[in-house]
Amino acid sequence: MIVAIDGPAGSGKSTVAKLVAARKGYAFLDTGAMYRTLTLACLENDVDVDRAEAVVAEARKHRVGFERTDYGELHATLDGRDVARKIRTPEVDASVSTVAAIPEIREILVEQQRAFARGHDVVAEGRDVGTVVFPHADVKVYLDADPEVRAHRRAVQAAGGDAAKGNDAGVDEEDEAEALAALKDRDERDSTREVAPLTMAEDATLVDTTNLSLDETVEVICALAGINVLTKNPKLEKHKKQVEARKEKMGRVARALSPELRDKTPYDETLEPMRHFHNTFDDYYDHAMADYPLLTRLLYDLIGWGVFCVTKLVWPWKFEDDDEYFEWLRAQDKGTVVIMNHVSMIEPVVTVTHFWRKGLRLRAIYKEEFNRFTFMHWVFTRIGCIPVSRGTSDLKALRRAQHALERGENILIYPEGTRVKHEGDEVETMGGFALIAQMAKTGVTPMAVVGARKDHRGPTLKRRHSFIGIGRPLAFGSLGVKGRKAQLEAMEAKAMERVWELRDALRREHPGED
Ligand code: DC
Numbered sequence: 001m002i003v004a005i006d007g008p009a010g011s012g013k014s015t016v017a018k019l020v021a022a023r024k025g026y027a028f029l030d031t032g033a034m035y036r037t038l039t040l041a042c043l044e045n046d047v048d049v050d051r052a053e054a055v056v057a058e059a060r061k062h063r064v065g066f067e068r069t070d071y072g073e074l075h076a077t078l079d080g081r082d083v084a085r086k087i088r089t090p091e092v093d094a095s096v097s098t099v100a101a102i103p104e105i106r107e108i109l110v111e112q113q114r115a116f117a118r119g120h121d122v123v124a125e126g127r128d129v130g131t132v133v134f135p136h137a138d139v140k141v142y143l144d145a146d147p148e149v150r151a152h153r154r155a156v157q158a159a160g161g162d163a164a165k166g167n168d169a170g171v172d173e174e175d176e177a178e179a180l181a182a183l184k185d186r187d188e189r190d191s192t193r194e195v196a197p198l199t200m201a202e203d204a205t206l207v208d209t210t211n212l213s214l215d216e217t218v219e220v221i222c223a224l225a226g227i228n229v230l231t232k233n234p235k236l237e238k239h240k241k242q243v244e245a246r247k248e249k250m251g252r253v254a255r256a257l258s259p260e261l262r263d264k265t266p267y268d269e270t271l272e273p274m275r276h277f278h279n280t281f282d283d284y285y286d287h288a289m290a291d292y293p294l295l296t297r298l299l300y301d302l303i304g305w306g307v308f309c310v311t312k313l314v315w316p317w318k319f320e321d322d323d324e325y326f327e328w329l330r331a332q333d334k335g336t337v338v339i340m341n342h343v344s345m346i347e348p349v350v351t352v353t354h355f356w357r358k359g360l361r362l363r364a365i366y367k368e369e370f371n372r373f374t375f376m377h378w379v380f381t382r383i384g385c386i387p388v389s390r391g392t393s394d395l396k397a398l399r400r401a402q403h404a405l406e407r408g409e410n411i412l413i414y415p416e417g418t419r420v421k422h423e424g425d426e427v428e429t430m431g432g433f434a435l436i437a438q439m440a441k442t443g444v445t446p447m448a449v450v451g452a453r454k455d456h457r458g459p460t461l462k463r464r465h466s467f468i469g470i471g472r473p474l475a476f477g478s479l480g481v482k483g484r485k486a487q488l489e490a491m492e493a494k495a496m497e498r499v500w501e502l503r504d505a506l507r508r509e510h511p512g513e514d
Contacts, residue, residue, distance in 0.1 A: 001026070001121045001122075001138045001139070001225070002117060002121070002122050002124065002134050002136075002137040002138055002139075003017075003020060003026070003122070003123045003124070003137065003138065003139045003141070003221070003225050004124050004125075004129040004130035004133070004134050004137035004139070004140045004141070004201075004204075005017050005020075005123065005124070005125040005126075005129070005130075005140075005141045005142075005143060005221070006125070006126060006127055006128065006129055006130050006131070006140070006141070006142050006143070006198065006200070006201070006204065007125075007127075007141075007142055007143035007144050007198075008127075008144065008150065008183075008186075008187050008190065008191075008198060009150065009154065009183050009186050009187065009190075010145070010149075010150025010151060010153045010154045010183055011143040011144050011145050011150055011209060012143055012145065012153065012164075012209050012214065012217060013032075013125040013126075013143050014030055014032070014125060015164060015214060016125075016143065016209075016214065016217050016218055016221060017030070017123045017124070017125040018123075019214070019218045020123050020218055020221050020222055020225065020227075021122075021123040023218070023222055023227060024121070024123075024222075024225070024227050025121075026120075026121040026122055026123050027074075027116070027117075027120050027121065027122045027123070028074055028122070028123050028124075028125075029113060029116055029117065029122050029123070029124040029125070029129075030066075030074070030076070030125060030126075031109070031113055031124060031125065031126030031127075031128075031129055031133065032096075032125070032126050032127070033066075033076040033084075033087060034064050034076065034109050034112065034113070035096050035099055035100040035105070035109065036076065036087035036088070036092050036096050037062075037064045037076045037077075037078050037083055037087055038055075038058075038059050038062070038064060038099055038105060038109070039087070039092050039095050039096045039099045040078060040083055040086055040087050040092055041058055041059070041061075041062045041078055042054075042055055042058050042095070042099065043091060043092065043095065045058060049095045049098045049099050050098060052102045052104070055099055055102055055105060056102065056104045056105060056108075059104075059105055059108055060108075062078055062079055063077075063078070063079050063080070064076070064077070064078065064109070064112065065077045065080070067080075067082065069082075090158075090182075093182065093186070094182075097186050097189040097190055097193075098189075100127075100190070100193075101189065101193040101194070101195065102195075103194075103195045106128075106132075106195055106196055110128075110132060110133050113129070113133050114133060114134075117134065124137075127190055127196070127197075127198040128196040128197075128198070130142070130200075130201040130204050131196065131199060131201045132196045135201070136333075138225070139205075139221075139224050139225045139226075139246065140201050140203055140204035140205065141204060141205050141207055141221055141224060142200040142201070142204040142205070142206050142207070143207050143209055143217070144206065144207070144208050144209070145208060145209045145210040146210045147180060147183060147184060147187070148176075148180060149209075149210050150183055151176055151177075151179040151180035151183050152168075152171075152176055152179075154179045154182075154183060155171045155175045155176045155178070155179035156168045156169055156171055158175075158179070159171050159175065164213070164214040205224055205242045205246060207220055207221065207239070207242075211235065212235065216233065216235060216236060219231065219233075219236065220236060220239045220242075220243070223239070223243045224242065224243055224246045226246075226247060230243055273291065274287055274291055274292060274293055275293065276293045276294070276295070277293070279293070281377070281381050284381040284382065284384070285381070285386050285387070285400050286400060286403075288404070288407050288409065289361045289363070289384045289409060290361075292382075292384075296382050299382055300356070300382065300383060300384075301356075303379075303383060304353055304356045304357070307349055307350070307353045308353050308357065311346065311349065311350050311353070315346050315350075315452070315464050315465075315466065316465050316466070317346070317350045317452075317465070317466040317467070317468065318465075318466070318467055318468070319354055319468045319469075319470065320467060320468065320469050320470070320506075321469075321470070322354075322470055325445075325470045325473075326358045326360070328473070329360065329410070329445075329473075330358075330359075330360070332408075332442075333408065334405050334406055334408060334440060334441070334442040335361075335404065335405040335406075335407070335408050335409045335410035335411065335440075335442065336405075336410050336411075336437075336442060336443055336444065336445045336473055337401075337405065337410070337411045337413060337433050337434075337436055337437040337440075337442065337443070337444045337445065338351070338362065338410060338411065338412045338413070338444075338445045338447055339412075339413050339414070339415050339433050339444060339445070339446055339447070339495055339496070339499060340412070340414060340446075340447045340448060340449060340468075340499060341414075341416060341448050341449060341499055341500070341503050342414040342416045343449065343452050343453040344452040344453055346449075346452040346464070346466055347449040347452050347466065347468065348364050348412060348414070350466065350468070351412060351447070351468065352364060352383070352412065354468075355410060360410060361384060361409040361410060362384075362409075362410045362411070362412050363384040363385060363386055363401070363404050363409055363410065363411055363412065364384075364385045364386075364411075364412040364413075365385070365386050365387075365388050365397065365401060365411060365412065365413045365414075366380060366385050366386070366387055366388070367387070367388065367390055368387040368388060368389045368390070370387070371387055384409075386400050386401055386404070386411075388432070390430075398432070398435065398436055398439060399439075401436045401440075402436060402439040402440040403440075405436070405437070405440035405442050406440050411433075411436060413432065413433040413436070415430050415432075415433050415496060415499075416430075433492075433495070434488050434491035434492045434495065435488060437476070437491065438476060438484065438487065438488055438491070443473045443474050443475040443476065444473065444474045444491060444495045445470065445471065445473045445474075446470075446471035446472075446474065446495050446496075446498035446499045446502060447468060447469065447470050447471065447499070447502070448468070448469050448471070448499050448500070448502035448503035448506055449466055449467070449468045449469075449503070449506075450466065450467050450503060450506040450507050450510055451464055451465050451466040451467055451510065452464060452466040465510075467506055467509070467510050469502045469503075469505065469506050471498045471499070471501075471502045472498075474491065474494060474495055474498070476491060479491060479494060
């Protein structure tokens with residue numbers, strides 16, 4: 001597990017991160033200490049920190065590291081020499097932002113920071129650990145506090161006191177004013193530099209420590225990391241929701257990524273794990289496909305192979321230029337909503353099969369009317385399809401699709417609703433796909449098929465070749481409009497437009513297929 005804590009100077013990161021690490025037995029990585037150590041190397045060797053090449057050359061001569069003291073503390077080392085105290089001087093304070101703004105220096109240290117965490121559980125703190133160093137950290141926290149409070153903590157620390165313990169070492173207003181000026185200056189430089197500026201990661205949780213004690217802050221972060229539960233402290237009340245949201249997300253991501261965890265805990269704690277037999281239809285709709293009983297999962301693979309072999313022989317199909325797309329999709333922590341034109345039963349079947357071959361799950365949304373056929377209902381359930389009652393706002397189906405996307409499963413929707421069997425048939429598209437994507441805060445992938453349409457004059461089993469094209473995924477943020485409603489409408493229109501454009505392009509590439 002990686003817990004990434006970012007925030008400005010004096011927000012309490014180091015102290016808090018150390019305590020969280022100690023509580024869980026995780027390694028503690030103070031990335032600021034590494035920038036400080038290289039700054040110290042420059043100061044000791046009379047290297048002008050404003051000359052970036054000289055700083056980089058100096059950095060290459062030294063080894064930055066950490067060693068554990070007899071008291072279990074991690075001290076920064078420069079070429080093996082303990083420099084823990086030397087890196088906390090006003091001289092280093094004054095130069096470190098300049099050193100940290102040099103892109104090559106950041107490259108060198110970020111690489112070392114990642115190496116430090118490889119294979120370990122780590123609590124890392126700094127300015128860019130949640131945004132740049134560990135963008136996939138399990139827990140991201142952005143610690144902040146009012147500048148005056150941060151300056152007070154820094155001034156007390158510099159005078160040898162400990163603000164957290166109420167020992168303020170006799171600092172006066174003048175010391176604090178000086179600390180405040182230095183801190184504002186450093187904040188400004190750290191947040192405005194070009195490379196990896198101090199910003200809050202989009203998926204980080206903001207914890208404002210202005211009115212929180214050290215213990216309270218540690219408690220909140222430990223709760224976010226799933227280490228403890230929040231006590232009934234009115235001051236922590238507002239963090240309850242954050243903790244709940246984090247827990248839900250961590251559960252989901254962990255379950256999507258780790259087969260081990262998947263088998264142990266149901267992703268949604270309110271859901272009973274599935275049994276080997278006697279599950280209800282709802283169980284299949286609500287659970288992750290990875291949580292289906294073993295026999296069902298085996299059946300799924302069997303169906304996958306069967307469909308693959310039969311269709312490749314009888315109705316050969318081909319996905320065009322899809323490598324890059326699947327690489328991209330695998331790197332997303334949520335699934336995507338796939339939409340397509342609909343001309344036969346071939347395309348949903350082969351699309352789901354193709355995703356399965358790529359190691360991904362694609363859950364098709366289908367009309368509830370099919371459930372009248374018991375066998376179909378049974379099979380559709382086992383292969384992860386989700387029924388929707390058309391013409392009503394079937395909130396249950398929307399939520400099921402939303403949760404599937406949030407877990408990393410993908411959703412397949414045919415907005416045309418019903419197969420368009422003949423060219424020129426009137427098409428009324430349904431925009432539910434955009435709503436589902438918006439609810440799950442994910443995007444839409446337009447795809448198109450040509451060649452699968454059944455020729456009604458010929459025999460049903462006539463060999464038909466299909467070609468499926470994948471368009472560039474659309475994100476709500478890239479539509480160029482603001483506001484939920486406007487974005488929804490833009491997505492409905494644009495994504496379908498892309499499907500048809502893609503279909504027309506495929507027709508041009510494969511003349512004679514429609
Ligand atoms: O957290 P600190 O005060 O020890 O950090 C020292 C300096 O290093 C600070 O000015 C910002 C910089 N820094 C950085 O740029 N990126 C990090 N990940 C950590 C620190």
